[in-house]
Amino acid sequence: MKRVEITSDWPLPPKGIRLLSPKFLVEAMAADPLSQDLYPLATGFYPQAQNHRMSRQQSANYLLIYCTAGLGQLKAGKRQWAIKAGDIISLPEGLAHSYRADTNQPWSIYWAHYSGTLAREYSQRICAGEPFAQIGLQPRLIADFEALFTLRRTGYSTDAYIHSACQLKQMLSFIAYTAQRYQPQHGQSIDLSKIEELMHLHLGDSLNLQALADDANLSKYHFTRKFKQLTGHSPIQHFIHLKMQHACQLLDSTANSVKQVAVETGYKDAYYFSRLFKQVIGISPSEYRRSKAA
Template identity: 45%
Template sequence: MVLSKSTTEPELTSDWPLSHKAVRYITPDSLTRQLSLHPLSQHCYPLGFGYYPQAKSHQMERHQHVDHLLIYCIAGEGELQTQQHQAAVSATTITVGDFVVLPRGLSHQYQACKTNPWSIYWVHFDGVLSDTYVQHLLPEPSTIKLSLGLHPELVAGFDTLVSLHQAAYQLNPLIYAANHLTQLLSLVAVIKPQLQAEHFDLQKVLSNMQKNIHGQLKLEQLAASVNLSKYHFCKRFKALTGHSPIQHFIHLKMQRACYLLDLTDQPISAVSHSLGYEDAYYFSRLFKRVIGIPPREYRKLKRG
């Protein structure tokens, strides 16, 4: 099979029998319409899901991909080819721990390895926010494979989703499935930066910030603690946390300030000094910028 055929051709799939341990659930059209209209599921809902263990001879080819597809490989291997519009065909091997996201509109074909067939979880999904969830996972459209490894929490999440096929064709279990699916997608977004941090000791940096929360820190100190230049340190830190090191340090300080305002009777000036700010007015302005209200109002609000 090749992906250069006319996009008007129907999808091609192998005629292979499901094993007794396999699960394949397809959401009926009537329930799909209900899920697409229900306020608790319309954001993102499954069109079908399943689990194929050691799926020998499993293969699929789609030229018109109208929804989104997740594939999580937990054993064995498979081959994947994709093509966007008239671009060259891209081929990749899928192996244990690979999480594949195939967005709508992306022509593709895949098949299990003949000598070491894969075991996979899969989910087709749609919804008014489904594109946004995909973009959240794949900020780089050219990247569709995430090497996440075998995560027990992720495997357990897919097991829970697949187990819902036992509820047959009932709306409420599928609403639960829809919300569980968004949890899975959000979990993958959490796992990704953990992997990116493998060669960057983020916990060491955060620990240094906590140790110095009552004073000040220089970028040079933090960068030196992980043997990086200031430029590369700031770039890596922001990629992992979404904030610059200084912003994150300030947020930690304001979090500590909230704790002190909640649980002690210290004057605001004392809270300010305990966090390394000699100017209480500057501290109050900073607190309002981060928390949204001045520290005095925050204390009244939290104490009712």
Template identity: 45%
Template sequence: MSTPSSWPLPPESIRFVIPRRVISELAQHPLSSGLYPLGMGYYRQATGHHMERDVHDDNLLIYCLDGEGDLEAGGKKHRVRPGDILLIPKGIPHSYKARRKNPWTIYWVHFHGHHASDFVQHLALPRSDLPHLVMPIGIHSRLVSDFEALLEARESTYNINAYICAANQLRQIMAHIALLQPLARHKQSGEGIDIERVHSLMQARAHEQLDLDTLAETVNLSKYHFVKKYKEITGTTPINHFIQLKIERACHLLDTTNNSINEIAFAVGYEDAYYFSRIFKKLMGVSPSQYRKMRTGAFPYKGD
């Protein structure tokens, strides 16, 4: 593991290096060998925090919550602001420091594993071999909770299951960052669309039909540009998302009411119950009536 900084740790901050014997077990266990933490921490208003590494033999992830810092890596200098993710892959010499007048507050984790490079590559920008070292994704309470859950591993002196849990928590963090990236990139470019506004309209009108013209008008775009930008951000089309939302609501009604299939179809905007059932089965793998029977055990969960 790359040596953590020797920054004097105040009471409200955390630095935890996982014992070597535990790391050895994580590296061999099938549930953690792909990706596992080596050390992690939380530095609050880290005045004087700085680090320089000519040899970087693992991977480092930093999430800046507040304040500012500076990173120099790959021959470039980067200013780090709240909501920024720093991802420094193995083998890249680097230095970083908290800004003197407004020092950063950060979560950090060193990590390794035979899938580590795959996760790093997963966070690469389109048409890029490596991730951008500083990725602005914003402050997200769920991501903060994920880091807090990761840090809970330090409370276990020697419980391999707790560390396996931490390893899989790290997987969740990396996957969550990848999920947040597209929307963050569009916001950063100034060319994004107000996804929340679009989704709010879908929620409000899930009981009826919506066409692309109406959805595109809410964000003042042509149908073509709206569909293109929406798919870039979400990975799906707006109509597919709207249909999925309708089917989710239908599932809720099937679970919580005794309404007929015809009534539920009408409640989510389908006048033709047969067509509704076809769409439902295509997405859920079972018909509406089979889905309803599953809650009583009258139909097997796995279906046919």
């Protein structure tokens, strides 16, 4: 069992939080099948962390930092990043690093040290090999951190800590998903939310690749490549997936015939629609309607 790394000795203010998992609970989470893949070693919140700084030659575990206000700086390897509100720091085990709050506008940060058999995979998914990502201010994530802090009132309950491990897994997967989709608009990046909004506006008709690329001010080739990097699918395939999701909603919430649902999702040929539906969903529209159950 690796030693739980003690966090910085920054003096905790009245509104600050620093919560360390006791050794016996770390061992319990590491042994339990529901939490052994990822579990918290320490979590906390440092508000307006004046003079906060930390330097490690080799981290003994994984660390996540979420800046919600102010400024800071991260150094890892030979690179450095200016940190602002909405930025994520995700540091893997073993990476030499240092970070500090800005002198004039010290950051406020939520943080979590964690470990587990899948900790490496969770960390890599967040930043794709980089120790820095941007997700913007996410009230949901702040609420999730606050939920973790309820452990202070559980009397070191094993069940509560295993539940917190499951919460942490949900938080990290949400960060990874949000970081993938968050695209600050500079250079040749694309606004995925804007593209999906355009797709949603055309669920009942058609939309070709040229129109999507034009909306992103990119060539079809570059648009398709960047879109697939973000979603794992081509733009048209993603559009079809959105259409099939809409079709499922119509099959669930209306008594419309399959032919009517096809028309409402932009397909005049009900047979072609049914083939596409089965390719994506795995069963035909009629089978889907018969098989749905509460």
